[in-house]
Each structure stands twice: as structure tokens, then as C-alpha cells.
Amino acid sequence: MKLYNYKDLTQQKVKELCSRKVEDDNLVFSTVKDIVNAVKNGGDTTLLSYAEQFDKVKLSSLFIGKAELAELAHQTPESVKNAIDIAYQNIYKFHETQLQVEAKVETMPGVNCWRETRAIEKVGLYIPGGTAVLPSTFLMLGIPAKIAGCKEIVVCSPPQNDGKINCYIAYVSTLLDIEKVYLVGGAQAVSAMAFGTQTIPQVDKIFGPGNRYVTEAKKMVQNTVSIDMPAGPSEVLIIADETANAAFVAADLLAQAEHGSDSQAILVSTSQQIIEEVIMEVEKQIIELPRKDMAARAMANSYIVFAETVTQAMDFSNTYAPEHLILACNDFEPLIPFIINAGSVFLGNLTPESAGDYASGTNHTLPTSGFARAYSGVSVDTFLKKITFQHLSAQGLHHIGPTVEVLAAAEGLQAHKNAITIRLKENKN
Numbered sequence: 035m036k037l038y039n040y041k042d043l044t045q046q047k048v049k050e051l052c053s054r055k056v057e058d059d060n061l062v063f064s065t066v067k068d069i070v071n072a073v074k075n076g077g078d079t080t081l082l083s084y085a086e087q088f089d090k091v092k093l094s095s096l097f098i099g100k101a102e103l104a105e106l107a108h109q110t111p112e113s114v115k116n117a118i119d120i121a122y123q124n125i126y127k128f129h130e131t132q133l134q135v136e137a138k139v140e141t142m143p144g145v146n147c148w149r150e151t152r153a154i155e156k157v158g159l160y161i162p163g164g165t166a167v168l169p170s171t172f173l174m175l176g177i178p179a180k181i182a183g184c185k186e187i188v189v190c191s192p193p194q195n196d197g198k199i200n201c202y203i204a205y206v207s208t209l210l211d212i213e214k215v216y217l218v219g220g221a222q223a224v225s226a227m228a229f230g231t232q233t234i235p236q237v238d239k240i241f242g243p244g245n246r247y248v249t250e251a252k253k254m255v256q257n258t259v260s261i262d263m264p265a266g267p268s269e270v271l272i273i274a275d276e277t278a279n280a281a282f283v284a285a286d287l288l289a290q291a292e293h294g295s296d297s298q299a300i301l302v303s304t305s306q307q308i309i310e311e312v313i314m315e316v317e318k319q320i321i322e323l324p325r326k327d328m329a330a331r332a333m334a335n336s337y338i339v340f341a342e343t344v345t346q347a348m349d350f351s352n353t354y355a356p357e358h359l360i361l362a363c364n365d366f367e368p369l370i371p372f373i374i375n376a377g378s379v380f381l382g383n384l385t386p387e388s389a390g391d392y393a394s395g396t397n398h399t400l401p402t403s404g405f406a407r408a409y410s411g412v413s414v415d416t417f418l419k420k421i422t423f424q425h426l427s428a429q430g431l432h433h434i435g436p437t438v439e440v441l442a443a444a445e446g447l448q449a450h451k452n453a454i455t456i457r458l459k460e461n462k463n
């Protein structure tokens with residue numbers, strides 16, 4: 035991992051370090067464009083041929099139905115079922131508090147305004163399954179969709195090479211009472227849910243994380259459907275002071291690095307000693323990992339920044355806008371108000387990011403590539419629309435009417451003014 039000293043970094047260098055630029059970005063864009071258009075035009079036939087090309091499987095059906103999902107779910111070992119059940123309960127508990135009814139507001143006597151929420155009717159969930167199958171993502175998307183009350187939940191995930199999905203995904207689908215899981219991955223799944231095919235229904239909004247192909251496809255179909263956010267390759271930024279535990283920090287960096295070679299794991303530290311210890315710990319821990327090659331490539335794509343003060347460290351972090359921010363220090367409370375851009379924050383030396391990835395209750399579908407500057411992670415809100423309502427009584431009409439007439443006249447919009455005047459004439463008292 036390259037080491038930088040914050041005080042030597044020019045603005046241009048900070049921008050470059052925070053850019054997440056990857057050399058073959060243009061290639062990914064053109065590949066995804068071809069896939070998205072091919073599925074839009076070719077439908078199911080194209081999906082079947084992409085399954086052969088990318089997932090190395092000749093599918094006899096593009097989906098697995100409820101009965102077969104229940105059968106597959108039976109293969110889940112009890113220990114994993116129990117862990118999934120606990121994660122389910124915690125995620126449910128945290129998310130159900132997000133459903134809130136807002137108060138009506140009387141802005142003037144007789145002028146009442148309010149908002150009501152409605153669930154987005156047809157939602158599409160993408161569950162990654164390329165290098166690792168992520169049933170945890172199914173929980174993170176399915177639970178808020180159910181709490182919100184979405185009517186139709188379409189689920190896509192890449193097939194295994196036996197043409198099925200793994201039993202954990204099947205188990206989660208039974209918990210969520212899902213009708214079908216479509217055996218489609220990558221940009222082709224996003225295109226199928228955006229435009230619809232003979233088999234896969236078109237949805238109103240697409241949710242879920244994925245690799246660069248999935249994320250690029252989500253960005254590309256936004257003229258047709260809405261998306262939750264760009265939630266691409268995982269990333270973590272750790273701010274560590276001298277009270278950090280180097281072995282814990284190294285474990286947290288590697289936890290995100292093992293997701294894929296285009297992940298990033300950044301350490302920003304005010305302690306030279308912690309930096310040296312973390313480098314040694316990373317070298318020690320990485321060789322034990324089954325996914326060490328992938329993690330090593332991600333670590334090569336990562337770096338360390340030495341900052342003289344915690345303020346400098348926070349400034350760098352806010353510019354980077356990480357998906358996950360870990361404050362590896364004992365005295366984290368005073369730092370919280372200075373966090374401006376981050377997807378999800380993990381406080382103190384005993385709070386690993388893995389807790390949030392799986393089971394503490396918060397959502398792990400989070401904005402990457404700096405999109406934490408403007409997007410929030412998935413929540414129940416992401417599955418809802420808020421519709422505004424208003425009602426004017428006769429008293430309200432008299433109070434608001436003259437103001438609207440003047441403003442409409444000022445904008446030169448006579449018909450707008452008339453809509454008030456005509457009512458005021460008929461409601462003189």
C-alpha cells in the first residue's frame with residue numbers, strides 16, 4: 035500500500051486519490067451498453083445466451099418457483115438458518131421504525147397541507163452472486179421492501195453452474211415469501227428488470243449492489259426506471275489514532291478488500307506507529323485468506339494517508355466520501371459532528387464493519403465511488419414515494435387567494451390567476 039503524507043498532498047492529488055478511476059472504465063461502459071441494448075431487443079433468448087457466456091450454464095428455465103425454492107431451502111444447515119433468522123430480526127427491528135406518519139400542517143387558516151407515503155408498486159432486487167453469493171443482501175433489500183408494502187417484488191441473481199441458486203438464497207426467499215427468483219445476473223439482469231422481457235416483469239425501481247457491470251447498467255437505465263443509488267465495489271476508510279488496535283484495523287481493511295479486486299481499503303492515521311503495525315498485520319493476515327489474490331489486488335489499489343491531526347483526517351474522509359467509515363479510536367464521540375460524507379459509520383475499536391454487513395440491523399446497501407456525498411444507503415424510505423396533498427376550505431380560499439392572484443399575474447399566467455378569481459367570485463363570504 036502506498037503511503038502519503040497529508041500535508042504534502044496538492045488539491046489535484048487529493049482529487050486523484052478520491053476518484054476511484056479504473057483504467058478500463060470505458061471498456062466496462064461499452065460492454066454494458068451492448069448488453070443492455072441486446073437484452074432490450076432480444077429478451078429471454080438473449081438472457082439465455084448470456085447465462086451460457088457469463089455463468090457457464092445452459093438454463094432450461096429463467097426462474098425458480100416457490101415450491102422449488104422451499105425444497106432448496108431445506109438444504110440450509112440449522113446453524114446458518116439460525117444466523118439468518120437473527121439477522122432478519124435485527125434488520126427488521128431497525129427498519130420498521132423508519133415508517134413514520136407526518137403531521138398535517140395548516141399553513142394559513144383553512145389551508146391544509148400534508149404528505150402521505152405510498153409504496154413503489156413494482157420493485158426489482160438484484161442479489162449479487164458472481165464471486166460470492168450474498169444472501170445478506172437479499173435480507174437488506176427484501177426486508178425494507180416488505181415493510182414498505184411493495185406489491186410486486188422481482189428478484190434476480192446469477193445462477194450457479196447447476197442452473198439453480200444456492201440454498202441460503204432459497205431460505206431467505208422463503209422468509210420473505212418471494213414467488214420466484216430469476217436466474218439472471220450482471221448488466222443483463224438490470225436491463226431485463228428495466229425494460230421487461232417475455233418472462234421477467236418490468237419494474238418501477240431497481241435496487242441492489244453489484245460489481246462495475248451491474249452498477250454501470252443501473253446508471254444507464256435511469257431514463258426508463260428509477261434506481262436506489264450507485265452501489266458498486268465495496269470500500270472502507272478507517273481513521274485510526276494511537277488508541278487503535280492495528281490487528282483489528284488490518285482485519286477491517288481486508289474484510290472489504292476481499293470483496294473484489296476493484297474494492298478499496300483506505301487507512302488514514304495520525305500515528306506513524308499504528309501505520310507500521312497495520313502494514314505488518316495486513317501482510318500477516320492476508321496469507322490466511324481463501325480470497326487472498328483478490329484481496330491483494332484490492333490492497334494494491336488502496337493506500338495509506340498520514341495526517342498530523344484528526345481534523346486533517348476528517349477532511350480527507352469527507353472528500354473521499356467512503357461507503358463505510360470506521361473511527362478506530364477510543365474518543366470517537368467528539369468526531370461525530372464533523373462527519374459530512376459517509377454511507378455508514380462504525381464507532382470505536384470494537385465495532386467491525388462486518389457487524390453492519392450482516393446482522394446488527396443497519397442496511398449494507400450503500401453508495402460507493404463518492405456518491406455518499408449525495409445519496410443515503412437503502413432504507414424503507416427508498417421503497418416509498420411521498421405524495422403531497424392539500425385542501426382549501428372557503429376560509430382558506432379567501433386567505434390564500436389574493437397572494438396566488440398577485441403571483442400568477444407577476445408571472446404573466448392569466449389562467450392560473452383565473453382559477454382563483456373564478457372561485458373567489460362564487461364564494462364571496
Ligand SMILES: NC(=O)c1ccc[n+]([C@@H]2O[C@H](COP(=O)([O-])OP(=O)(O)OC[C@H]3O[C@@H](n4cnc5c(N)ncnc54)[C@H](O)[C@@H]3O)[C@@H](O)[C@H]2O)c1
Pocket residue numbers: 065088089161162163164165166168171192219220221222243244245246247248264265266267268293294297357398399400401402
Ligand atoms: N455497495 C454496496 O452496497 C455493496 C454491497 C454488497 C456487495 N457489493 C459489491 O458487489 C460486487 C459483487 O460482485 P460480483 O462480481 O461478485 O457479483 P455480481 O452479481 O455483482 O456480478 C456478477 C455478474 O457480472 C457479470 N460480469 C462479470 N464479468 C463480466 C464481464 N467481463 N463482462 C460483462 N459482464 C460481466 C456477469 O453477468 C456475472 O454474472 C462486489 O464488487 C462487492 O464489493 C457492494
Ligand SMILES: N[C@H](CO)Cc1c[nH]c[nH+]1
Pocket residue numbers: 168170171267268269290357391398399400
Ligand atoms: N460489505 C458489503 C457492502 O459493501 C456488504 C456485504 C455482504 N456480505 C458481506 N459484506
Ligand SMILES: [Zn+2]
Pocket residue numbers: 268289290293391
Ligand atoms: Zn462486506
